[in-house]
Amino acid sequence: MPPLTTSISPQKFHQLVFAWFDLNGRKNLPWQQNKSPYRVWISEIMLQQTQVATVIPYFLRFLEKFPDIQALAAAPQDEVLHLWTGLGYYNRARNLHQTAKIIQQQNYFPDELNELENLPGIGRSTAGAILAIAFEKTATILDGNVKRVLTRLMGITEWPGEKKTLDRLWQIAEHLTPKKRIADYTQAMMDLGATVCVRGKPHCSACPLKAACIAHNNGIERTLPRPKPKKIIPTRAVTFLIFKYQDKVLLLKRPPAGVWQGLWSVPEIPGLQSLTQIKKHCKTMTAHSIQTIELGECFRHTFSHFHLDILPVVIHLKKLTPQLNEDAQNIWYNLSHPSAIGLPAPIKKLLSTLTQ
Numbered sequence: 001m002p003p004l005t006t007s008i009s010p011q012k013f014h015q016l017v018f019a020w021f022d023l024n025g026r027k028n029l030p031w032q033q034n035k036s037p038y039r040v041w042i043s044e045i046m047l048q049q050t051q052v053a054t055v056i057p058y059f060l061r062f063l064e065k066f067p068d069i070q071a072l073a074a075a076p077q078d079e080v081l082h083l084w085t086g087l088g089y090y091n092r093a094r095n096l097h098q099t100a101k102i103i104q105q106q107n108y109f110p111d112e113l114n115e116l117e118n119l120p121g122i123g124r125s126t127a128g129a130i131l132a133i134a135f136e137k138t139a140t141i142l143d144g145n146v147k148r149v150l151t152r153l154m155g156i157t158e159w160p161g162e163k164k165t166l167d168r169l170w171q172i173a174e175h176l177t178p179k180k181r182i183a184d185y186t187q188a189m190m191d192l193g194a195t196v197c198v199r200g201k202p203h204c205s206a207c208p209l210k211a212a213c214i215a216h217n218n219g220i221e222r223t224l225p226r227p228k229p230k231k232i233i234p235t236r237a238v239t240f241l242i243f244k245y246q247d248k249v250l251l252l253k254r255p256p257a258g259v260w261q262g263l264w265s266v267p268e269i270p271g272l273q274s275l276t277q278i279k280k281h282c283k284t285m286t287a288h289s290i291q292t293i294e295l296g297e298c299f300r301h302t303f304s305h306f307h308l309d310i311l312p313v314v315i316h317l318k319k320l321t322p323q324l325n326e327d328a329q330n331i332w333y334n335l336s337h338p339s340a341i342g343l344p345a346p347i348k349k350l351l352s353t354l355t356q
């Protein structure tokens, strides 16, 4: 294999990227209209690990409900999480809410890198994107899309998540950041990664950088960026108890720490339980009000650090008992008129099967 080298200068690189952007870049995204730091910030948080097409409807609904920082800061957390339901990575929503409160309190939207980076949920790349797009200040981004483009362009064969490799990528990204047209450049790099230098099989024939791209010129573009070295993650199991009375289902608020914190889920018992064990467990909660118990099919939900095997069990009740009364941590969720609360994706899916 020939040595991995590239000779593209920053000037040539900018020229190619801007020419491509002027013809092909995205210029009509909802957050590019009526541009403001607030709108750019919300879009950047939603776009973390999420594609543009998925984000658009969420962004529009979110902005309709919370048109400005004041509205978001004043909203109950449940409402914020509700509008995030299905988008995943709920910490983003919790941090967004907390950050809105901080910005409202200080009564000014930060426009310096270190100030932005100090806010919950805003890392170096997101801070750079906000500065570049909303404030037109020279700042560097290195989100997933840009990382992919630069890794391939420079033929970096190490896993980009490793600190040494990541530092090198930041250096390259900073070296290539222009002083002019920074908002267009930032958008161009994100678009290039999202539409041309895509994961798996990039569209190199349509890429303005193909002549300089080390990965492409060495035929290794499909193998880069290298995936994280495999780590075996543990498996846990749980039985979900779905207490159903008429068209209502009992939901409990998850504790403020651990998985799905602050979202609403169903009661659960550890492990995949047998019918006898489930009946025994439910007895104290339901007295003699169980009508039937339906065992569902076990399925797997994978978190970043473990797999969770879930056995859903629907317990149909004849009547309610005082042990199942509503309180702040415990509600009867109406399947016909769902309330605006945050639900983890597997719970949302399970509840939708109960209404069919």
Ligand code: SF4
Pocket: 149, 152, 153, 196, 197, 198, 202, 203, 204, 205, 207, 208, 209, 210, 211, 213, 214, 215, 216, 221
């Ligand atoms: S030539 Fe191909 S691999 Fe290289 S940057 Fe362009 S799309 Fe990505």
